[in-house]
Amino acid sequence: SRTGVCCYSLFIQRMSKHTDAAADVLLEKKGCAGVITLNRPKFLNALTLNMIRQIYSQLKKWEQDPETFLIIIKGAGGKAFCAGGDIRVISEAEKAKQNIAPVFFREEYMLNNAVGSCQKPYVALIHGITMGGGVGLSVHGQFRVATEKCLFAMPETAIGLFPDVGGGYFLPRLQGKLGYFLALTGFRLKGRDVYRAGIATHFVDSEKLAMLEEDLLALKSPSKENIASVLENYHTESKIDRDKSFMLEEHMDKINSCFSANTMEEIIENLKQDGSSFALEQLKVINKMSPTSLKITLRQLMEGSSKTLQEVLTMEYRLSQACMRGHDFHEGVRAVLIDKDQSPKWKPADLKEVTDEDLNNHFKSLGSNDLKF
Numbered sequence: 001s002r003t004g005v006c007c008y009s010l011f012i013q014r015m016s017k018h019t020d021a022a023a024d025v026l027l028e029k030k031g032c033a034g035v036i037t038l039n040r041p042k043f044l045n046a047l048t049l050n051m052i053r054q055i056y057s058q059l060k061k062w063e064q065d066p067e068t069f070l071i072i073i074k075g076a077g078g079k080a081f082c083a084g085g086d087i088r089v090i091s092e093a094e095k096a097k098q099n100i101a102p103v104f105f106r107e108e109y110m111l112n113n114a115v116g117s118c119q120k121p122y123v124a125l126i127h128g129i130t131m132g133g134g135v136g137l138s139v140h141g142q143f144r145v146a147t148e149k150c151l152f153a154m155p156e157t158a159i160g161l162f163p164d165v166g167g168g169y170f171l172p173r174l175q176g177k178l179g180y181f182l183a184l185t186g187f188r189l190k191g192r193d194v195y196r197a198g199i200a201t202h203f204v205d206s207e208k209l210a211m212l213e214e215d216l217l218a219l220k221s222p223s224k225e226n227i228a229s230v231l232e233n234y235h236t237e238s239k240i241d242r243d244k245s246f247m248l249e250e251h252m253d254k255i256n257s258c259f260s261a262n263t264m265e266e267i268i269e270n271l272k273q274d275g276s277s278f279a280l281e282q283l284k285v286i287n288k289m290s291p292t293s294l295k296i297t298l299r300q301l302m303e304g305s306s307k308t309l310q311e312v313l314t315m316e317y318r319l320s321q322a323c324m325r326g327h328d329f330h331e332g333v334r335a336v337l338i339d340k341d342q343s344p345k346w347k348p349a350d351l352k353e354v355t356d357e358d359l360n361n362h363f364k365s366l367g368s369n370d371l372k373f
Contacts, residue, residue, distance in 0.1 A: 025051045026076075027058045031217035032069040034062035034120075038137075041077025046086045047133045049104050055137075056111045063119050069222050071118065072213065073137060074125040081126045081150070082134025087159070091333040094324055105164075105320040106371055108133060109313040112166045113373060116140035116309045121227045123216065126150050126194070127206055136165025139199060140309060142224070143231055146200035147209055148191040148240045155186035157289040159336050160328025160344070162297045162319055168304025169312040174198050176252060177259035183297050184259070184267070185285045189247075196246040202235040251278050258282075262302070264294050264351050290328040290344070291351040296362050303363075310373045315363065317371035322362040 026037040036055055038045035055073075062068040075081040085108060093100045115122060115137060124138030127147045135154060138144050146152075154163035154171070163171060163183045171179030174197060181187060182197075195203040204212055212234045219226055248255065258270040258279060268286065271279040286294065296319055304312045323329045327347045335344035348354055 024048060025054050027054060029068065032067075032219050032222060033217050034058065034065075034068045034071045035217075036071065036073040037076050038074070038082050039076045041075070041079065043086075044080035044083035044129055045075040045077070045134070046083050047108070047137070048086050048089070049100065049107065052104075052107050052111050056107065056114055059111075059114050059118065068120060069219070070121040070123060070216065070227055072123045072125065072216065073141075074213075075128060075134075078128060078149075080129035080134070081124070082131075082137055083129045084132030084134055085165075087132075087161075088333055088337045090324075091330050095330065101324045102321060102369070105317055108136065108165065109317055109371055110373070112136040112140055113310055113313055116166065118142070121222075121224045123227065123231070125209060125213070126152070126200060127209060130194075131155060132163075133165055135167070135199075139170050140166055143202065143227070144200040145202045145204050145209075145212070145231060145234075146191065146194040147204055147206035149206050150194045150200070151188055151190055152194045152197075152199055153186055153188040154183055157184060157293040157297055158186055159332030160290040160293055160326070160330070160346070161323055161332065162293055162300055162316070164316045164320060166309055166312055166316070168300040168316055169307065169309045170199075172301045172305035176256040178248070178252070178255060180259040180298070180301055181255045181282075183301055184264075184289070184294060185282055186289075187285075192241040192244070193247050197248075202231045203238050204231075204234045205238045205240050208234060208238070254279060262298075264291075264298055267298070268351070290332060290346045291348055291354050292326065292328050292346070292358065294351065295354045295359055296323075299359060299363070314371045314373075318364065318366055319362050321366060321369075322364075 024040050026039050028035045040046060062071055090101050090104055118141065122141035123143040123145065124141050125145050126138050128149050129151045130138060131153050154167055156163050167183060171183050178197060189197055192203050194200045215230050254274055254276065258274055259267055261267045261270055268283065271283045300319060303315060331344050335341055
């Protein structure tokens, strides 16, 4: 089956092929708001370094502008909010010895922090595919509005990476062990379940999304409470899947018990012992993932559970640079995005071959190259 990663960057081509880079993101002042539109619909609005830089710089200006009362971020084209960072470009550049990865991840994570610490109300309209880097642009903001078309996942363990962009902060803070489950398996949540999981703060039927945006833009010098009240009204009136329960509700006890172990080996043993069809399905998924990614990710979330967002992003920057130096990320990108054979050859290929020393090396300080805020 095709993993969430296919969505993550399926249509992503090289940045060099894309001529009009300035139009990749639209930054407009409308009514009381600054509106950011990710504008690469053919590429599922995947993030380039150029887009990250433009958004960061404009966000900082709007934060200081007394006439800007809120910030709205959305994706063009209706199919995706943002399917992630343009990781194929990063892998190809690394292989060609062009060192863009240190800059890309540093600036992306600084943008994630800017969203998390934004002094103005920040409203992300997460309609369509929202994965990886797209989650980093939304989940740390004050308001996240999902629609029935929202498709959320953090599928990085399938490409030899880890759920970055602050995943180590928000995932362990979800109910029970839900975040650990989502991080390790790349499981996809759809529609209202993105709200029920606590990733979105509100749910709105997509046919009402344009009206919601108009109502927000029409507010006069709104306070945070005024904005919350408009979102709340739309949320209350939404009809789609209102009476359905959370799709993982029946499995939450299993998720909480199986994923509460401190090692990957124990989690796998728990799933085997459980033996239910749900547990065995997750086991099958986990067995396809990069063993190194699985171990890094589990530790990332355990450590992130007691860190601030900035501390998590500093940790994740260390991990990102270690992954660039390693084998699995480039092999994952090859198997999923370039050759599309979906058969990555991980090294090491087995969890027990990923030593504590390997793991510790991923988390080591980069000294003067560390990400600092």
